[in-house]
Amino acid sequence: MEGNDVTLVILGATGDLTRRLLMPAIYRLFVRAQWQPRHIVGYGRSEWTDERFREHLEKSLKEFAREDFERKSWKELAARLTYRPGELHAEHLQGLAELVEGPAIFYLALPPGLFGEAAEALGQAGLHREDDGWRRIVIEKPFGSDLESALALHRQIHRYWQESQVYRIDHYLGKETVQNLMVFRFANRFIEPVWNAAHVEQVQITVAETLGLEGRWRYYDQAGALRDMLQNHLMQLFTLTAMEPPAVWHPEVLRDHKVEVLRAVRPIPETAVERFAARGQYAAGTVQGQQVPGYREEPNIPRDSRTETFAAVKFFVDTWRWKGVPFYLRSGKRLRADYSEVAIGFREVPTHLFRQTPLEGLSANWLIFRLKPSECIDLYAWARAPGLQLNARHLVLSAPFRQDDEPEFSAYEQLLLDVVRGDRTHFLRHDEVEWAWRVLDPVLKAWQHGAPEPYAAGGEGPTGQHRILEPGHVWRPIG
Ligand code: BG6
Numbered sequence: 001m002e003g004n005d006v007t008l009v010i011l012g013a014t015g016d017l018t019r020r021l022l023m024p025a026i027y028r029l030f031v032r033a034q035w036q037p038r039h040i041v042g043y044g045r046s047e048w049t050d051e052r053f054r055e056h057l058e059k060s061l062k063e064f065a066r067e068d069f070e071r072k073s074w075k076e077l078a079a080r081l082t083y084r085p086g087e088l089h090a091e092h093l094q095g096l097a098e099l100v101e102g103p104a105i106f107y108l109a110l111p112p113g114l115f116g117e118a119a120e121a122l123g124q125a126g127l128h129r130e131d132d133g134w135r136r137i138v139i140e141k142p143f144g145s146d147l148e149s150a151l152a153l154h155r156q157i158h159r160y161w162q163e164s165q166v167y168r169i170d171h172y173l174g175k176e177t178v179q180n181l182m183v184f185r186f187a188n189r190f191i192e193p194v195w196n197a198a199h200v201e202q203v204q205i206t207v208a209e210t211l212g213l214e215g216r217w218r219y220y221d222q223a224g225a226l227r228d229m230l231q232n233h234l235m236q237l238f239t240l241t242a243m244e245p246p247a248v249w250h251p252e253v254l255r256d257h258k259v260e261v262l263r264a265v266r267p268i269p270e271t272a273v274e275r276f277a278a279r280g281q282y283a284a285g286t287v288q289g290q291q292v293p294g295y296r297e298e299p300n301i302p303r304d305s306r307t308e309t310f311a312a313v314k315f316f317v318d319t320w321r322w323k324g325v326p327f328y329l330r331s332g333k334r335l336r337a338d339y340s341e342v343a344i345g346f347r348e349v350p351t352h353l354f355r356q357t358p359l360e361g362l363s364a365n366w367l368i369f370r371l372k373p374s375e376c377i378d379l380y381a382w383a384r385a386p387g388l389q390l391n392a393r394h395l396v397l398s399a400p401f402r403q404d405d406e407p408e409f410s411a412y413e414q415l416l417l418d419v420v421r422g423d424r425t426h427f428l429r430h431d432e433v434e435w436a437w438r439v440l441d442p443v444l445k446a447w448q449h450g451a452p453e454p455y456a457a458g459g460e461g462p463t464g465q466h467r468i469l470e471p472g473h474v475w476r477p478i479g
Helices: 016-031 050-064 071-078 090-098 112-124 147-157 176-187 217-242 251-264 270-276 411-421 430-446 463-468
Strands: 007-011 039-044 081-085 104-108 135-140 166-169 200-208 277-283 285-287 290-292 310-316 326-332 339-346 366-372 376-384 391-400 453-456
Touching: 007 016, 016 050, 016 071, 016 411, 039 090, 050 071, 050 081, 090 112, 104 112, 112 135, 112 147, 147 430, 166 411, 166 430, 176 217, 176 366, 200 217, 217 251, 217 277, 217 310, 217 326, 217 339, 217 430, 251 430, 270 277, 270 310, 270 430, 270 463, 277 463, 310 430, 310 463, 453 463
Parallel strands: 007 039, 007 104, 039 081, 104 135, 135 166, 200 326, 277 453
Antiparallel strands: 200 339, 277 310, 285 290, 310 326, 339 366, 366 376, 376 391
16 A cells, blocks of 8 residues: 555654644554554654653543544554654654664644754754655644744754655645645536626625634744644635636646745735735633633733733735635634635626515625534525515525545544655645745734733724724624
């Protein structure tokens, strides 16, 4: 089977990412015989033995892959696991050389601040060399914390690794519903004629979460919603919605088209950021019936923290296709519901022939790609209202993305298999990362001053988000 001769090296093997997401994905692929790596080497600072590593993973899998866990396959997988303690220094990493034979993946399940150092140390140890099989390195967002640090990281990685060896994960690109944006757009003839400024009035991209910090205060208080969600996940939803149709299905062509969108975003004027971006920070409130503390009352968060937990921005894409259409992007924590969608709002028809009950302030026709809570495609349309009058009323044509018995594959399962196959379609190219930072740079700069507006946990976010909307537009409700 493809990829069964591959060695997977996990740097940061005792950490949270490995335990919660990576190993469960590997285990599921293993059980279904979709990928059974020759050897998995865990590497970390803790002085663990192979046995301790296996026990740790067994416990984690029982927790995070519970429904799939069974003894026999675990025993088979466990037999392929090795652990090596060490630091991120070339001398220590050299010790891995004897364990790594043939094609190999180096997965950096490390804090983002260590990516550059680790990539370089692997290179110094010669592990990037493809003498006896390909070598690939995997890192996951965030890639830097602004343009400058992203460029520095890029230089550090490329000291030894070729761009074609680097797989940058944004797990949204591994979501089936996100990939569906491309399939639905480019496999249906009826979409393209209306997918432009002549017919589309606005686009709203929302990723709302009920979750708070989940113990990630150290990272989150440095990052905030703009860096944590908007610069990457929402930017992906945005570029996939706005890009031109590629003529061929090829990773480089696809990524060229996404970069093209980012390059065409009208720069946000540094002096008018207020009109294009809004931020908020949750205060105490009730989320789905549960009383929760405000952000500043969370453990370890400074009482005067100015980190935003909600961010909204407005982009205009100055292309023939999109000139004048606002793209609104927003994401926040501790909101009313777990609710994510890409919503395309269409323009009104030129004349209203029938008595219609308007949707308050919202466009009449929406095409919605919903990721959460349910995975579906909704089309809001007018139809005749039953009764003796020829009136129109709204109906929603709704299609679930998945039938009940169709299994769901996690983003990590999708993306790991892509790394094994060498398919870089759903990974970020360095210029994509850089342009995403460039576009947001004026906002990052402006937000160094002032403070986010408080919003009650469990609500729809700060009132300031309405300020950035064009006249006549309103945000779609969350949930
Ligand atoms: C992560 C962010 O990248 O994505 C988290 O760091 C966020 O803060 C998560 O909760 C959301 O992912 P998903 O797949 O649950 O929408």
